[in-house]
Amino acid sequence: MSFYHWLAATCHISFIPLRQSMDPVCLGRVLDQATFIRSPTEFTIILDRRNNEGLGVDAAPEKVGTLEIKSVTPGGLVDRWNQAQQPGSREIVRPGMRVVEVNGRFNSAVGLIAACRETEVLHVAIEP
Numbered sequence: 001m002s003f004y005h006w007l008a009a010t011c012h013i014s015f016i017p018l019r020q021s022m023d024p025v026c027l028g029r030v031l032d033q034a035t036f037i038r039s040p041t042e043f044t045i046i047l048d049r050r051n052n053e054g055l056g057v058d059a060a061p062e063k064v065g066t067l068e069i070k071s072v073t074p075g076g077l078v079d080r081w082n083q084a085q086q087p088g089s090r091e092i093v094r095p096g097m098r099v100v101e102v103n104g105r106f107n108s109a110v111g112l113i114a115a116c117r118e119t120e121v122l123h124v125a126i127e128p
């Protein structure tokens with residue numbers, strides 16, 4: 001049994017395969033070319049776009065393959081997510097945070113934007 005399989009079984013964690021790029025800025029701690037551990041500050045929000053509602057964020061693509069959130073629009077899906085959180089929650093999306101993954105797509109700002117436009121339930125990983 002490899003160290004990574006032992007670690008996953010012992011600590012009940014999953015390793016997610018990396019693609020070609022190995023940029024630890026947007027992917028957390030890289031263990032090797034096949035696995036990485038997410039940043040401990042990263043969190044995931046779940047947004048339902050099946051009714052074709054907008055996310056309600058302005059975001060700018062970054063060279064490292066992430067999207068920097070510039071603003072959250074009142075009434076949008078992200079704003080409604082924020083309002084559903086407890087006051088002081090670390091899972092409130094704010095300007096300056098970064099979208100690092102959407103429904104398994106990561107390391108490409110173009111891919112993240114395309115995933116955000118899909119009309120399905122979105123699992124969006126945010127890095128403060």
